[in-house]
Amino acid sequence: MATAAQNSLKLLGRSPWSARFGMLVILVYVVTAIGAPLIAPYGETEIVGIEYEPWNEVYPLGTDNLGRDMLSRIIYGARNTVGVAFATTMLAFLIGSIAGLLAATLRGWADQLLSRLVDVMMAIPPLVFALLILTIVGTNLINMILVIAVLDSTRVFRLTRAVAMNVVVMDFVEAARLRGEGLWWIMRREILPNISAPLAAEFGLRFCFVFLTISALSFLGLGLQPPTADWGSMVRDNATLISYGDITPVIPAAAIALLTVAINFVVDWFLHETSGLKE
């Protein structure tokens, strides 16, 4: 146990500045998300002043169109947005990678069935698909997470299956099979560790696409339920201000961008570590 911790510390010590920066940013976001009620100066939905107050000491980032404190909304937004994006991406990877691994390991009709199903789903434009399903089942948080996760899982499935196909034919998998190991064991212990690098790379981008999907849906009037603060809808709500050079809508968008960059810096480092390159 102690050596594992030591090893990771040593690994951390060797990490490049970009990865350290990435981890720091992620840490700040996580702390903000968890401690939102403690950090935010005002409540999430509380109307504290008049609308569109400029930046001042009382409201560091001004107020929004209803007179709610922008800074508090951004802080609470971290909780809702990062939480939703994390839950959605995890779910998408859970569904997508298990299905992908099953398809690659079982081959035959299971592979055919899953692949064709995914083909059909991917052939339908995702935004339209989401629009249709959400209009039918209604837009609450759970439905939103489920729909985006299922849509995203098709992409994860494709990737997992493609990479796993190359691993399945390797001798050590064959050996495990001959040893009589179970399907689950083979998938988890033999294949998964060997495909984790591309999956991690995909995770970094997928995570950010969830914000974009939420934002796009709120453009079509299907976002999260108000008055919940989430960055995707906040960008949308204030986007028209950019036409006059007002940078208010940039803040939530920049918050998303910063997190995306941070996550991908960490992912890059991970890729580098697993690629076996020395430099």
Next chain:
Amino acid sequence: MGPILKMVAQRLALGLLTLFAVSLIIFLSVEMLPGDITEAILGQGATPETVAAFRRELGLDVPAHLRYLAWLGDIAQGDLGRSLASKRDIAELIGGRLMNTLFLASFAAIIAVPLAVTLGLLSALYRNSWFDRGINLVTLSSISFPEFFIAYALIFLFAVQWDWFPSIVNVNSDTPFWERVYRCILPAVTLTLVTTAHMMRMTRAAIINLMASPYIEMADLKGLTRLRIIVRHALPNALSPIINVIAINLAYLVVGVVLVEVVFVYPGLGQLMIDSVSKRDIPVVQAACLIFAVTYILLNLLADILSILSNPRLLHPR
């Protein structure tokens, strides 16, 4: 070439099956949407009486499965049918819009694909340098902003502030080609910014992934320059994943640009589709979805063929 032809035939057959499934799913979901076209068109003006009259007029009093079968019969003969809402011939309705969509998609692709691949190669070549980090920072940020936001920002800078380009596209069938190109620059740049990061990062990752292979090390030991190693030895072997991600992004350019169309007032297929969904105009939604599905299937097929051609090992599988 034999196995490829066989694969193409097989995939096309499967493609037809996929199209059938897509049409069934779309039909069912639009049917399941609350409200129908009569209520959607009459809006606040819908009363039970007017809705009933309108339904009779459109033939919506016929059960759903019969309507689907009738539609299927028509489509088998190549007839896309008529729009329920405007009674216009769908082939004609969609034709112009499809050309617009393809025009914008090709325009964006011509800029984005070479740019992404070049940047990907360069950042793999100079990996972990300031250049690499810088490129990654810029491209990653650009995909983190919602596309409508990027569009607004570009309009603010290039149309409102500097007046270089028009803020809305506003083209029609009579617009001359170069005029059209000029008016489409801002949407094309928006789409380039949105798609480049994904392709560029995949190019970079695919090449770096190969850099530890023994044959690359061998080439390195032979004293070849890094550029030569990457272009001559790594790239050919990394082509398959790169082609795949390009195909996905090309499909996105055709299928997923609804919001860019809305912001630039560009009469493309995406807007028609969203419009038709909200009006519950099933035949139009069906036709648009089929076009999207065909695009997706063909691009995928093309990507697979190219991957196989680029990698002889896949051409002769064990």
Next chain:
Amino acid sequence: MTTRDELSLLRSMGQIDRRGLIKGAAALGAVGAAEKMFGGSAFAATPKKGGALKVAIGAGSTSDTFDPATFTDSYMQFVGFGCMRNCLTEIDNTGKLVGELAESWAATPDAKTWTFNIRKGVTFHNGKTLTTEDVIDSINHHRGPDSKSPAKPLLAPITTLKADGNSVVLTLETGNADLPYLLSDYHIAIMPSKGDGTVDWQSGVGTGGYVVKKFEPGVRTYLERNANYWKAGRAHFDSIEVLSIVDVAARTNALTTGEIHLMDRCDLKTVHLLQRNKKINIFEVTGSQHYTFPMITTQAPFDNNDVRMALKLAVDREEMVKKVLRGHGMVGNDTPIAPSTSFYVELEQRTYDPEKAKFHLKKGGAEGLTIDLSAADAAFAGAVDAAVLYKEHAAKAGITINVVREPNDGYWSNVWMKKPWGACYWGGRPTADWMFSTAYEAGVAWNDTFWDNKKFNQLLVEARVELDEAKRTELYKEMQLIVRDEGGVVVPMFANYVGASSDDLAHDKMAGNWDLDGMKASERWWFA
């Protein structure tokens, strides 16, 4: 002192408005509008001819057709009603009812039989001369069992419709003094008859100031001036291009970059920023457009008038006007009758009073009330924000409101009149009777509160045929009181029509019955 003879004489003179119809209507507001202008005056003395106008409308869809029975949004209203066609009557820019394709009209004293004299020498775009047959078939287009027109209920009281020389005679089941007003409705456009009792709406041929040359539904319409237009001093532009630009930011950008000259529905969030642009005029009209929160009064807890009263008291209208409309409007008083509507009576303004709301909750036995409020921006721009504000206001009165954001898509068919409490808007009607009998009379199709008040219904029918002006005012006052205190609707605000144009466009006083100068900017405006 009004005698019946005098009245019918006045009516037969044609061009009479409500004031003339009910003589000496001193207390009546004109069906007009208060108008505000920013950024330089656009008033100019004499209209000039010429120029190619480009307009962007924040509506429109690929499913649009030329059939006026399917017109629902402002895009086809502007193209169909504003450019292509005419109606029998018109509400002019001062709010006065004038004849359009009807030169004059007269009614019997019981307001049951109406005779409209059709204007002579008017030709359609295809050269055909306007006849009584065209008028009758155009009206019949909205009647009958197969009609899907929203104008159907308006025309339902008509029992017979026949030609008499150059006149069209309509007989009503029950008298209605407001009939000439109803015929100015944008659906009831006059189109050429096909000769078999149906009309030709497909070609888009009308008698209006502009002829359609190109129509791409949901994208653009291109029209050229009708060289033979019968109205003198109207339709000044050589051509008009009407673009459908639904996204408000895109519409505004198109105006600031000079791609278009005129747009409707400014983004209220940013209109103060747009105002800084010296080359742009913002125009604003207070009409009768109002935003509402109707409750289904047949369902608990809204069947309890104390609950309804508590909710009416638990909203801060001032703040709503300030934040949702950004000041571009006025507070409502829980009746749909605007100051510009006929028979408006000033009642004591209801104000935000959480304590009194609590009192009503207690009285109605509904303390700790928790309810859902459905909203979508499809109901009106800012509806979701308004609902969120309502939630915050009501919380102070001990009412918990859960704001439910519904999809824009299908809002009118799935939420409005289906969910117990939601957001809604009304364009407003020029007369009190028209408004009340559209949405407040028991059993009518758009009674979105399912409200059935015996006293109110009785008064409404009484007022419709009452010719004594003082008595009629009294009746409408009583009705407004009943709606305010017992109705199922919260009317927090009246919204102005706010649009913008480039500074080279000029116009006269603007109408308030619809946006864009009563949707007639096409024929009333010109390039200075």
